[in-house]
């Protein structure tokens with residue numbers, strides 16, 4: 001495989017000597033970690049927000065039940081239900097607001113469908129986040145998400161994209177113009193015939209890959 005000169009995302013060649021694969025495409029380490037950090041920070045923000053919401057909901061409900069003078073067993077059952085079903089459910093569904101949680105919105109990352117690239121809803125969010133219930137899994141995932149896909153994305157058929165590069169082939173995985181999404185299969189001119197944008201290094205690679213039918217970079 002030929003090494004590329006510039007990172008397809010930041011277009012700098014400074015860190016490309018140790019390029020890493022993001023969704024199967026070589027990018028510079030700086031971009032790789034920047035994207036991973038956004039996802040990690042987004043998660044921590046969501047987690048803090050969830051703790052805050054759970055705490056206040058729990059406190060308010062506890063107060064309410066106290067005023068209503070419910071019996072101890074009922075109080076315990078409601079507590080159990082909240083702790084094991086309602087609060088976890090809120091967390092699992094957090095990415096379902098058209099692909100955003102508050103943390104993801106702040107950090108500029110979004111959950112989309114792996115093929116259609118459409119923003120995902122609550123069911124998909126539930127599927128991809130259910131795995132976080134396993135102890136220490138969030139930590140494990142935090143270290144493993146550098147490549148792009150993380151555990152849980154398979155079942156949910158989801159992927160996380162960097163909003164700033166939403167149309168970039170690194171994230172779309174498609175051989176299409178970053179600017180206008182025109183299909184670039186078989187392109188030889190080096191510019192997009194639809195909008196005139198020069199064809200990026202990633203797309204040049206993808207054209208070569210498609211032409212030579214090599215399994216490299218094909219996701």
Ligand SMILES: [Zn+2]
Pocket residue numbers: 007008009010011012027028029030031032
């Ligand atoms: Zn870069």
Ligand SMILES: [Zn+2]
Pocket residue numbers: 177178179180181182192193194195196197
């Ligand atoms: Zn174009």
